[in-house]
Amino acid sequence: MTSGPKAAAGRARRLARVALACGALALLAVLAMVGLRGAWVLLVALAGLAAAAAGAWWTVARRGLVRVLGGALVLVAVGSVLTFFVSSGLWVPACSALLLWGTALVCADRALRLTRPVADLLVRVSPRPKRAVLIMNPRSGGGKVGRFDLVARAEALGAEVIVLDTGTTQDVAAIARRAVADGADLLGVAGGDGTQALVAGVAAEHDLPFLVVCAGTRNHFAMDLGLDRTDPARCLDALVHGVELRVDLGTVAGRAFVNTVSFGAYAEIVQSPAYRDAKAGTALDALPELLAGESGALITADADGVRLTEPQALLISNNPYDTRDRLGAGRRPRLDTGQLGVLGIRLQNAAQAAAVALGGQSAGLTELTARDVVVTSAEPEIPVAVDGESLVLPVPVRCGLRPGALRVRVPRDRPGSVPTGLLRNWRRLGALAR
Template sequence: MAATAAVLVLLLALGGGGLLVVVAGLLGLAVCAAGIWWFVARRGLVRLLGATVAVAAPVGVLVFYAQSGLWLIALISSLCWAAAVTCGRAALHRARPPRSQRPVRAHRPKRAVLIMNPKSGGGKVARFDLVKRAERLGARVVLLDPSAPADVGELAREAVEDGADLLGVAGGDGTQALVAAVAAEHGLPFLVISAGTRNHFALDLGLDRADPARCLDALADGEEIRVDLGDVCGRPFVNTVSFGVYADIVQSPEYRDDKTGTALKLMPDLLAREGARRLDARVDGTRLVDRQALLVSNNPYASPDELSGAGRRPVLDDGELGVIAIRVENAAQAAELALWGSQAPGLTVATARRVEVTAGGPRPPGEEARIPVAVDGEALWLRTPVVCSVRPRALRVLLPRDRPGVPPPAPPVDWRLLLALACGAAEQDA
């Protein structure tokens, strides 16, 4: 009803500019996307022009609505669309709720070993007094020395040889993955302590990222679930493997200290320069050619729009990889992506059991090809073909019984299914 009302408002206002509302809105969106492209893919005056256009386009649309007296029509139609999307997502969530894994009660570990990185997350280990809290709960803590980088995987194996019955990590996602692989190899439970900077894995597990000390409650009163573990050329990952633009950027030594500045400095060469590296990939049986960026995730994100820090994966035990590939080479394609979203030719969204990635273009005979890869944010160079796969339910994760959890991510709006729900057909099928 809300979607119908949004359309009716525009149709009834055709004589009063209903069509202009739509055209101006779409044109503003396309011009804004083109401006963003010029801002990230160019330098100097063109970059400045792009920033100006990206800001001026939506402002210009609003000024046009106000000056032409169309603001009320635009406002009513927008509110109706917002109501339609909100109600639609709620209906889809109720009709097809995301599957959730039921945890099982866990035995209290007797010889837990926790590896902690004191630099992770800007010093969260010290700020939340994690070492003393863990030791009071009976765990042995291995504190990494920032001045002497250690092989955390080897430390975890030594702990297993010494009789550890649980492994845990207070650190970033890259460190989490290395120790998780050892825990999975030996069938031990694994404890995630959200002491990293972003902690995407902890987010999807429903852990408290604001207070990592709450994760330690699992040592006294915990429950266990099983999740998938990703694999890229024999190296584990818990979140994502990135190829292309982002992987090239994180190789820069300046990236850790100035992420935004480094990205803006490098992106023009990576996006628009002639001869820039492109990617080919085989996603199960589908071939992708000349992509600028490709992201492979351990289970798919709720939607391709969920790639910011707030993005979430509804489940972690589906046994599938999520795949998002992008190719945008000019302002027109950027505008097309803004208008069509996941339906644009430059964006591919898929799921797969196996993804094989190579560098695009020919290479000299006998020359070994390597490409930059970002594995859970860690910069690596890997020999091609780079093969990503998933080990279903390979990892036992220990969780505190009392944890904040996360609200389920909003599903993308499927209008066909919504119509079926409105007519009762989908409920009858269920």
């Protein structure tokens, strides 16, 4: 082993020990509270969370006096729980338990990522590209292209860079196809997931390697590939010292997507011209009618024969997200399962909202996987958000998956890579700590 892997293994071992120690201390703090005041201490905390969730539901789903009362309930519930812990002298162990548990999760996540298995995705060594073409959006991510000097760095590594003109509307897919016609043997994008998807579709169409430079705001696709989102310039290492991964590529109405396709409330809200400048206000103004089915298109989805009737929100993802694991929440453990993730939400009352907030089973949530999802509506067209891009598509809208269709070129060292199958395995942390 080189000094780099040795150092990483040492950091992972220390982080695993810290995670286990903090987790054990958090448990002891909870047991101390139970010992001092009994098990009803936990019931008070859960009741406060349930009341706050119910108040939050009334705040977003109702108008007028009920919305005001819902907001007041959130404040009263949170304030009452805090007052209880302070007056009973339990605020120190309660805060300690929360802080210790949060530290345990952060350290455990980092330790597992530092010791990712080699075969989390099929890695193939490929030759260095002779004519790499990178398309860069200078406005993406608040100007990360300029802030990290990505144009000069890419050109220094031999890549041809096309900087988008943000003053006009440009067809990014057409630009990528022209680059292929001119002899490009690799296509790459410095931008958000929406731009990534457009060029990824062209790369898959011509079976060319695709390079992700995480210069967007969130870049979920880059995160699930294990790329370092804090330093987009590190993605350029793949031009010289890179390997290839074969991952799946989602399709919606014939258009590629790398992350998610949203239908229902979110897709309706982002259609508003006011959403960009006032996201919270626009959402609160639209949600009561959307959740009640009084505005927006009512949709129905068929996921491999499973029918979802009039969900308020429907999320289709390119491979399923791990929604159960607190270490991996908001991530996809794999990008090569050949399955779409399907999450349907239909909350009809505050009790269902509280159940969701408490992490329990709720009739308002439907979670499954499928190879094919067809969304229909009585309306001829429905709003759809594709990787954050707002579109209007004719029904029926078909979502599918092309297994292994995308060749992604990544750096050999991916510091953010997520370990497969280890997100819920605390025994792995124990072995690592030893």
